[in-house]
Amino acid sequence: MATEFQKRVWKTLELIPEGRVTTYGAIAAYLDTKAVRAVGSAVGKNPKAPEVPCHRVVKADGRLGNYSGKGGQTTKRRLLENEGVMVKEGRIVAFEEHFFDFEKGDG
DNA sequence: TACATGACTATCC
DNA sequence: GGGATAGCCATGT
Numbered sequence: 001m002a003t004e005f006q007k008r009v010w011k012t013l014e015l016i017p018e019g020r021v022t023t024y025g026a027i028a029a030y031l032d033t034k035a036v037r038a039v040g041s042a043v044g045k046n047p048k049a050p051e052v053p054c055h056r057v058v059k060a061d062g063r064l065g066n067y068s069g070k071g072g073q074t075t076k077r078r079l080l081e082n083e084g085v086m087v088k089e090g091r092i093v094a095f096e097e098h099f100f101d102f103e104k105g106d107g
Numbered sequence: 108t109a110c111a112t113g114a115c116t117a118t119c120c
Numbered sequence: 121g122g123g124a125t126a127g128c129c130a131t132g133t
Contacts, residue, residue, distance in 0.1 A: 005130065024115055028129090035129035036115045042130080044114040059115070066114035076114095 020100035062095035
């Protein structure tokens with residue numbers, strides 16, 4: 001069974017619109033916590049991978065980081081590219097432009 | 108309860 | 121600029 005913390009993280013992931021990406025630190029900050037490690041752990045254990053856009057979560061430096069899903073980083077890159085987020089050499093292209101801020105929202 | 112690990116991040120040399 | 125270390129919180133054993 002998932003903990004409240006994990007569920008909060010997954011809920012947050014669903015807030016990320018298409019064509020946008022965010023970082024573990026941003027999620028932690030949105031949840032008013034500094035547990036970036038716990039966030040990453042929770043994201044990786046999402047029971048509904050296809051529902052939760054975990055692929056829209058990347059590292060603070062713009063790299064994809066890891067991906068526990070099928071295909072690993074390859075699939076993560078494919079998913080992002082399908083949403084309009086270009087990825088090159090395992091890094092987000094124009095990362096800062098695709099970055100999604102929970103506080104600001106999409107508009 | 109205690110120890111070890113993790114889809115991380117920031118600092119130091 | 122690259123490699124290694126410390127810090128952080130939660131989860132699993």
